[in-house]
Amino acid sequence: MWRRQATRRAAALLAAVLLLSPAGAAAQSMQFLGGQSAPSAAGPFAPPPGAPRPVLQAPGPGAPAAPFAPPGGGSSAREPHAVLPAAPAGKSALGLYARFGTEGAPVPRGLIWRVFADQPESSGAFPLVAESSEASPVFFLTPGGYIVHVAFGFATTAQRVQVGPVSRRQAFDMPAGALRLAADVNDKPIPAQKLTFDIFEGSFLQGRTSSQPYYRGASAGEVVLLPEGTYHVVSTYGDANAVVRADVNVQPGKLTDATVHHRAAQIVLKLVKVPAGEALADTQWTVITPGGDTIKESIGAFPTFVLGEGDYTAIARKDGKNYNRDFKVEAGKDQELEVLLR
Template structure:
């Protein structure tokens, strides 16, 4: 699990704790939310089940089978509690009348009174879909997260066991991209997800989720998101607004107008590429798009006109070239 997956899981665990801090601040102490701390080690987050492109290529699909609020709810019967304890059975729904979330939820129970250090003690945690906590009577804040979606509520537990349902409106977003109806390899793509609608002029300036991979399912609170898809590492970027619905998996395909270009500096057409060449790709207007050093640099460029400038042996050589969407090519710059 090392590498990108470990970093994503680390981001999800941090996002869950940040959400818990904000929600506890609203429920417990309106002032000084930024200074709230928590005791205890959180469990690892569950794995993630991620010109303008058109809307998603297909309608959202249900993540789990349907089932209304009365359909086989958990904790119809709670187990007996140890002496001095009461059972608290919890579960989460996608909506008030939607299905129970069957997996991927993380539960944390905090005492609702801070210690002298200002931290709210973490008293219990679970990665089960519908856990039962045996707690002493008193007040608690129960926080549940599902991917990047989370909610919390205060629960006062007396001597009698009880169950509590949580509403967690969230859905999944899975992203892909293509060029001329040909799927782009996942390793050449990244997606940044922003809250809000770019088309309506209401989008956040910082990504809500950065670096989602192609085919990765990113679990998000319901709402509208603005997706920025980057193909390669130059200027092949497209944007689109997508909608996430509770309990649904939305598949969205971003359509790029770009191609891959390999550059070579040669003494004669079809000749050997010259090593230690410095490359700059610019627009006809002089804007720098990408720079590189090597005999065979490869760039992914959005369709349009460009100038390739090669510097070797203290001399500059250049060539104009055109990029057509979906047509990868090799561009030779002649030493003259």
């Protein structure tokens, strides 16, 4: 599904770029959002394997976005390609670089560049002429029309470029930032292995969010590169009903850190013959709400559930008989609860 969506978006971007006149194309860029899985490598805008993954956090009230410095170093304010190398006979040098918005600093790393001919072959595919993973590559091209595509994580842009007899440089505005997520309970960090984050386009608070995740299964502490804009994050603690939602804004050239605050606790259940007795193996467990809704089921001597605050009933089934116990979950108060075999 991700592949089909990304391929459709890439095709739409290519069609839009081809509609631009050569003069207007140099001043315009169009953005599309890729899915988690890469489209077919045969497509003209297949995202690069191993592209940086995005990560999200729910920011505290009024928390500013930090300047974005990709791992391994910061960015330089000096624009590349002040002097271009001499091109071979019959070629022209095209120096490319990307920046965080029109007035932003150059993007120092993490870019994937692809140059395509602007006319399709008989098969309908646009030939790939050159590619590079350098921050500011120089391509030696035969004069003519090209489509240049650049990807930075999930943020992408493309322009139609006309190469003439004189070498030139071209800047690409990359309206992208980074997102990093974490979560806690009562100000105590939740271990990353117990958390997952799904990222949706749009604002949940304003009722404008996509139905399908833009990025599924982001990890706590992961840096996710995203196009600028508003995103809705769904944080899941454990695998039951401990779920929190938050809206986050991604700004160009900024790293946004956000921490989601959960109201939940970890509950361990065991069926015993006497208080503090040995837990009975092969017990079937069901946790339900007071209204009878099933929250989680499991089999074992010590099932562990992460549950949101509230009232629950634990039902243990052993040898064809049911045993139950009502209990309350309070945020941050992990418990081990016994159900007596009576």
